[in-house]
Amino acid sequence: MTIATELPEATRTQAGRPRAGEQQPITMLNPDFPFSYDRYLEHPAGLGAIPQVHHGTEVAVIGAGLSGLVAAYELMKLGLKPVIYEADQIGGRLRTASFPSAPDVVADLGGMRFPESGKAFYHYVDLLGLETQEFPNPLAPATSSTVIELAGKKHYANTADELPVFFREVADAWRSALNDDAAFKEMQEAIRIRDTRRIKELWNELLPRMDEQTFYGFVAASQAFKDAGFAHREAFGQVGFGTGGWDTDFPNSILEILRVVYTDADDKHRLIKGGAQRLPEALWSHAPSNMVHWPEGTSLASLHSGSPRGAVDRITRGPGGELLVRERWGRETAFPAVVTTCQSWLLSTRIHTEESLFPAELWTAIERSHYMQSSKTFVMVDRPFWKDIDPATGRETMSMTLTDRLNRATYLLDNGPDKPAVILLSYTWNDDALKWLALDADQRVELMLHSLEQIYPGVDIASHIVGRPITVSWEADPNFMGAFKANLPGHYRYQQRLFTHFKQDSLPANQRGIFLAGDDVSFTAGWAEGAITTGLNAVWGVVHYLGGSSARDNPGPGDLLDELGPISLD
Numbered sequence: 137m138t139i140a141t142e143l144p145e146a147t148r149t150q151a152g153r154p155r156a157g158e159q160q161p162i163t164m165l166n167p168d169f170p171f172s173y174d175r176y177l178e179h180p181a182g183l184g185a186i187p188q189v190h191h192g193t194e195v196a197v198i199g200a201g202l203s204g205l206v207a208a209y210e211l212m213k214l215g216l217k218p219v220i221y222e223a224d225q226i227g228g229r230l231r232t233a234s235f236p237s238a239p240d241v242v243a244d245l246g247g248m249r250f251p252e253s254g255k256a257f258y259h260y261v262d263l264l265g266l267e268t269q270e271f272p273n274p275l276a277p278a279t280s281s282t283v284i285e286l287a288g289k290k291h292y293a294n295t296a297d298e299l300p301v302f303f304r305e306v307a308d309a310w311r312s313a314l315n316d317d318a319a320f321k322e323m324q325e326a327i328r329i330r331d332t333r334r335i336k337e338l339w340n341e342l343l344p345r346m347d348e349q350t351f352y353g354f355v356a357a358s359q360a361f362k363d364a365g366f367a368h369r370e371a372f373g374q375v376g377f378g379t380g381g382w383d384t385d386f387p388n389s390i391l392e393i394l395r396v397v398y399t400d401a402d403d404k405h406r407l408i409k410g411g412a413q414r415l416p417e418a419l420w421s422h423a424p425s426n427m428v429h430w431p432e433g434t435s436l437a438s439l440h441s442g443s444p445r446g447a448v449d450r451i452t453r454g455p456g457g458e459l460l461v462r463e464r465w466g467r468e469t470a471f472p473a474v475v476t477t478c479q480s481w482l483l484s485t486r487i488h489t490e491e492s493l494f495p496a497e498l499w500t501a502i503e504r505s506h507y508m509q510s511s512k513t514f515v516m517v518d519r520p521f522w523k524d525i526d527p528a529t530g531r532e533t534m535s536m537t538l539t540d541r542l543n544r545a546t547y548l549l550d551n552g553p554d555k556p557a558v559i560l561l562s563y564t565w566n567d568d569a570l571k572w573l574a575l576d577a578d579q580r581v582e583l584m585l586h587s588l589e590q591i592y593p594g595v596d597i598a599s600h601i602v603g604r605p606i607t608v609s610w611e612a613d614p615n616f617m618g619a620f621k622a623n624l625p626g627h628y629r630y631q632q633r634l635f636t637h638f639k640q641d642s643l644p645a646n647q648r649g650i651f652l653a654g655d656d657v658s659f660t661a662g663w664a665e666g667a668i669t670t671g672l673n674a675v676w677g678v679v680h681y682l683g684g685s686s687a688r689d690n691p692g693p694g695d696l697l698d699e700l701g702p703i704s705l706d
């Protein structure tokens with residue numbers, strides 16, 4: 137069901153870089169700000185310099201998720217001393233849980249599959265030497281079989297071509313809607329060749345028209361889906377594109393969906409072997425060479441003597457203009473600059489943040505943030521029994537499954553023949569996630585197994601389960617309060633304020649020096665790429681705030697924001 141599949145898998149390197157003579161790949165060059173973060177990161181001149189007097193100066197970084205760690209890592213390389221605060225564990229929403237009886241068997245509770253087009257993400261994956269492999273998405277090459285079960289009807293397929301023609305019509309209608317009403321082909325071509333002028337031209341024309349449209353409204357208003365009829369729209373919601381059903385996103389702004397499909401964010405996914413949390417953990421412990429100021433062997437872990445500081449409960453401005461960060465258990469430290477990377481809601485709900493630190497319009501944008509709920513439930517099984525061939529049908533016993541039942545999506549995660557394997561029984565969002573919220577892990581598993589029994593009668597999944605299930609509802613965790621942001625119609629203005637806040641020249645002195653970063657500040661929330669790139673924006677902001685600058689040949693995000701940045705709709 138994926139829209140764009142240009143290069144055969146075999147021609148790709150691990151991170152999806154083209155080899156000589158290949159077509160340029162699609163990257164997550166976001167149309168709101170098509171700044172090439174990957175080239176910025178790879179440039180030999182580096183990310184800039186700060187005045188020597190600031191070498192060793194402490195800068196607070198709130199949150200040890202991917203955004204905070206990238207920001208801290210780059211600030212350390214520039215000679216500053218990041219001081220990281222974390223309320224829970226290193227990794228944030230890149231959280232990997234182990235099954236206690238088999239610690240090598242892991243489950244990614246947050247981010248788990250990373251598009252090859254996320255080049256800044258793979259910059260760090262490659263730098264830190266992490267191994268990746270293709271993620272078993274529906275109908276993906278790494279998935280030996282997929283079952284789509286809708287309204288009690290079951291379709292088994294190894295590839296999309298084997299599905300009934302109805303599903304091809306659904307995919308075609310989506311492709312037509314995108315091409316007819318959202319200049320999909322033109323935008324992808326412009327992204328592929330990094331023609332930023334053309335990207336902006338196309339996007340800036342679409343923005344005012346589309347900001348008030350929902351995803352569902354866009355689909356329903358398209359001629360292609362009008363011609364196809366309701367059944368096609370409904371099936372599109374259930375099986376969608378890329379990772380599967382997207383109908384829980386139907387009330388969100390269509391701009392959010394366009395950002396995903398233009399940049400192939402929902403396509404060609406890879407997982408990190410050993411779990412996604414290995415990336416933030418590696419950033420924490422890695423000692424980069426040739427740093428400014430710090431001796432060889434210095435890492436974020438060594439700067440912190442092994443552990444970040446605790447949860448922040450207050451951020452205020454001190455009498456001398458310094459920023460004061462207080463921890464839950466009372467310690468307070470002054471900093472010239474602070475980067476916050478936790479979900480923005482936490483700045484008013486869990487942290488006493490002095491109101492005057494941000495302009496009132498920014499507070500409005502923070503409070504209007506709309507988060508998706510999300511739940512996942514995993515079980516460990518004795519072996520990948522789903523690969524057993526059913527003698528009656530000649531098919532695999534069980535498949536990656538998309539269904540309109542409670543579970544919505546079931547993923548099969550193989551660790552090798554006869555090794556304990558993992559089933560992600562159910563991965564859900566929004567209303568579908570809320571159905572699980574009040575239930576404990578065992579109650580969830582019972583209902584999920586019941587649904588799967590209807591799809592796979594006679595397959596005794598339960599008898600393969602070993603150990604205890606692992607489940608998560610991100611909205612129930614006080615350090616997150618939601619899975620990730622998804623803007624509603626009319627929210628573009630809020631996102632623009634949040635994203636551009638890192639460039640502070642026009643702010644009064646009492647509102648400068650504190651920088652927002654992280655997933656929900658980005659234009660691609662729900663993708664780790666956005667956490668990284670907003671972390672880099674904050675680094676640029678801190679460097680300039682402290683009197684530093686970008687390298688002459690390597691302009692940073694703030695240097696190009698006016699030229700390439702998100703337009704104002706007012």
Ligand SMILES: Cc1cc2nc3c(=O)[nH]c(=O)nc-3n(C[C@H](O)[C@H](O)[C@H](O)COP(=O)(O)OP(=O)(O)OC[C@H]3O[C@@H](n4cnc5c(N)ncnc54)[C@H](O)[C@@H]3O)c2cc1C
Nearest residue numbers: 199201202203223228229247248249448654655663664667
């Ligand atoms: C269910 C789910 C599925 C996802 N799937 C994907 C995917 O497949 N692919 C992909 O690319 N991305 C995915 N994402 C998004 C990805 O996980 C995020 O973009 C990324 O992990 C966010 O990193 P961050 O640093 O911005 O925020 P976080 O990871 O939230 O880090 C913020 C940190 O701040 C800490 N914190 C909170 N309050 C305080 C406080 N008071 N003091 C100190 N610290 C505090 C938190 O504990 C947390 O560690 C998914 C996310 C979720 C939840």
